[in-house]
Amino acid sequence: MTQDELKQAVAEAAVSYILPMLESDTIVGVGTGSTANLFIDELAKHKNKFDGTVASSEASAERLKKHGIPVYDLNSVNEIRVYIDGADESNEHLHLIKGGGAALTREKIVVACSEEFVCIADESKLVGVLGDFPLPVEIIPMARGHVARELVKLGGDPVYREGVVTDNGNHILDVYNLEILDPVALEKSIDGIVGVVTNGLFAKRPADILLLATKDGIKTLKR
Ligand SMILES: O=C[C@H](O)[C@H](O)[C@H](O)COP(=O)(O)O
Numbered sequence: 001m002t003q004d005e006l007k008q009a010v011a012e013a014a015v016s017y018i019l020p021m022l023e024s025d026t027i028v029g030v031g032t033g034s035t036a037n038l039f040i041d042e043l044a045k046h047k048n049k050f051d052g053t054v055a056s057s058e059a060s061a062e063r064l065k066k067h068g069i070p071v072y073d074l075n076s077v078n079e080i081r082v083y084i085d086g087a088d089e090s091n092e093h094l095h096l097i098k099g100g101g102a103a104l105t106r107e108k109i110v111v112a113c114s115e116e117f118v119c120i121a122d123e124s125k126l127v128g129v130l131g132d133f134p135l136p137v138e139i140i141p142m143a144r145g146h147v148a149r150e151l152v153k154l155g156g157d158p159v160y161r162e163g164v165v166t167d168n169g170n171h172i173l174d175v176y177n178l179e180i181l182d183p184v185a186l187e188k189s190i191d192g193i194v195g196v197v198t199n200g201l202f203a204k205r206p207a208d209i210l211l212l213a214t215k216d217g218i219k220t221l222k223r
Contacts, residue, residue, distance in 0.1 A: 007038050018084065
């Protein structure tokens with residue numbers, strides 16, 4: 001199976017997983033990226049079974065709306081039953097690196113408002129130790145130099161993601177060469193740097209379930 005076929009398989013598995021949760025008033029949180037896009041396309045087949053969605057990016061909101069799926073402002077909903085999103089890396093504890101598509105801040109906010117976080121990924125994303133994928137950090141533009149120097153002190157090599165502006169009007173530093181042995185501690189340390197909006201470690205609030213597409217079928221990993 002190709003990586004695209006694995007992503008399609010896990011998108012379908014995610015819809016099967018959430019189907020029993022869908023009721024007329026259910027709000028579904030929707031992530032961002034190529035795997036989330038396939039999930040959106042599958043979810044559209046069931047759009048009459050739930051109320052609507054909250055999206056973690058403008059791109060996902062647009063795709064949902066094209067399918068005729070309602071997209072609500074986060075401040076107008078009381079509860080998100082389940083949030084579905086991809087990841088750039090996951091370890092066995094379901095600590096994640098996210099933000100390859102620069103949507104990390106809104107993703108983390110929607111996760112924080114969701115009862116359950118289901119991560120969907122193909123098997124290439126499961127790693128022993130996080131950090132081969134450069135860690136995205138969303139920053140306030142004027143703080144770029146300061147944040148970069150602080151990230152070097154933490155052992156990383158930050159690289160400015162040229163030309164990228166997030167949905168929040170901010171910039172991204174991708175931090176290379178971090179061997180992330182304690183994801184929770186590093187997430188907190190980076191969040192403590194003045195000028196950092198969010199970092200792409202999802203460890204304080206990891207995924208609850210990882211649906212992993214493998215060549216032998218879908219595997220379900222739980223915390
Ligand atoms: O900012 C983007 C998100 O965190 C994505 O969920 C992540 O980059 C994974 O994307 P993909 O499913 O395209 O590999």
